Amino acid sequence: MDRTPKVAVVGAGLAGLGAAWRLSRAGFDVALFEREPRPGGRASSETVDGYTLEPVASTVSTADRALLEWIAEVGLPDELLPLRPVIAAVVHRDRVVEIDPRNLRGIARIPGLRRIQALRLVRLPRLIARFGDRLDPERPARAADLDDRSLADFGELYFGASVVDRWMAPLAFGASSADARESSRALFLRRYTTHGGARVGLPRGSFGELAETAASKLATYTGFEVERLELRRGTGLRMLLRGGRTLDVDAAVVAISAPDAARIAAPILSSAERDGFARVRYAPTVTLAAALRRPFASHPLEVRYPRSEGSALATALLEPGVSGGRVPDGHGLALLRATAEWGRAHLEAPDDAVAKHLVEAFERVHPGFRNAVLFQRVLRAARGFPCFDVGRYREIARFEEVQVDRRRRGRRLYFAGDYLMDPSWNGALLSGYRAAEAVRADLYGEAVDAASR
Helix, strand or coil: CCCCCCCEEECCCCCHHHHHHHHHHHCCCEEEEEEECCCCCHHHCCECCCCCCCCCCCCCCCHHHHHHHHHCCCCCCCHHHCCCCCCCEEEEEEEEEEEECCCHHHHHCCCCHHHHHHHHHHHHHHHHHHHHHHHHHCCHHHHHHCCEEHHHHHHHHHHCCCHHHHHHHHHCCCCCCCCCCCCCHHHHHHHHHHHCCCCEEEECCCCCHHHHHHHHHHCCCCCCCEEEEEEEECCEEEEECCCEEEEEEEEEEECHHHHHHHHHHHHHHHHHHHHHCCCCEEEEEEEEEEEECCCCCCCCCCEEHHHHHHEEEEEEEEECCCCHHHHHHCCEEEEEEECCHHHHHCCCCCCHHHHHHHHHHHHHHCHHHHHEEEEEEEEEEEEEEEEECCCHHHHHHHHHHHHHHHCHHHHHHEEHHHHHHHHHHHHHHHHHHHHHHHHHHHHHHHCCCCCHH
């Protein structure tokens, strides 16, 4: 191609930002479109009286290398890093118990694990070694052969129900929320391989700040909604924007939720792609962000509620304030996230009813919590995180095969999103990187690097 290729990226969440960032630095003429007034997508946040309120906690781990390296590339290492270590805890019989699940000895000491089942954990390293490169963290399709049973079936067979409930499910689901009897065992195996011994932490600023800083260094157009994508005569694509405007581009990366991607690309999708998008399932997130008069912990603490506790809560993140941080010094912030089941049933419930129920649930382990609340916000997202149920990795493998076929036929349409990689911040970013590498390979004729093969 004699001129600089023009590429549009639709969606300014972490997946879209990652794609646009890589493409821009590879020399493409990139335009990033976001229908909301601000970039960030699910990573967007608001600051109220010095408190950073987020619908989903921005916890990451030291294994999220792509995300940590990108923070430095964007120019925010001093503002966001190093991570503030987050101590893990679990609720057991209405008590919060701190744990260290980074090695098998620490896992075996998690309260509620049956001793005989904890001893079976010695089997895990041999199982991981057997699966080998099928657990490549950047190539989810390689796990398709392991996508034949649920996390619960696999965990109960080799270890026992208490190990699934108290350790395997919390590790697999991370910031998302799902059901161990529906989720694929491949999700747990991939998470354990990359995050099993990693330290969880909080950035010192918000991911909303990260998104806005990255977007400011790109040609970003907020408040612009893409209604439809069409094939252009010859090569490339035509974008139809709300209001009747059009834009012709050489390629487009669609980095929005699966239902929205299917809607705007409908005229040029194959039946296999439409079916693939239709099978993507999302779990809602319902979170209560409570600003506190005083910290409820001396260090950031992430409390996980095993399903066996029967609580409406999945996690509670307690963050003490520090000077210049996300929470005012001497104060605290609690993010109380409901389980997917509870959130789905109460997604449309009044804010005061949601807040009352979640505060009561947390008061069972922290009496007096209600009296420390200065103000609170209920934050909801109907498509909080994609579900990686049994069969999801096989779906990703089939989807990738179709994408390769469409690219060989000359279609320059690419997709990115955590539903194609991993339900995490790092997974969203990596999916954007992979889409960018595919664009570069097609338009510049360059081989895709080893990390994306």
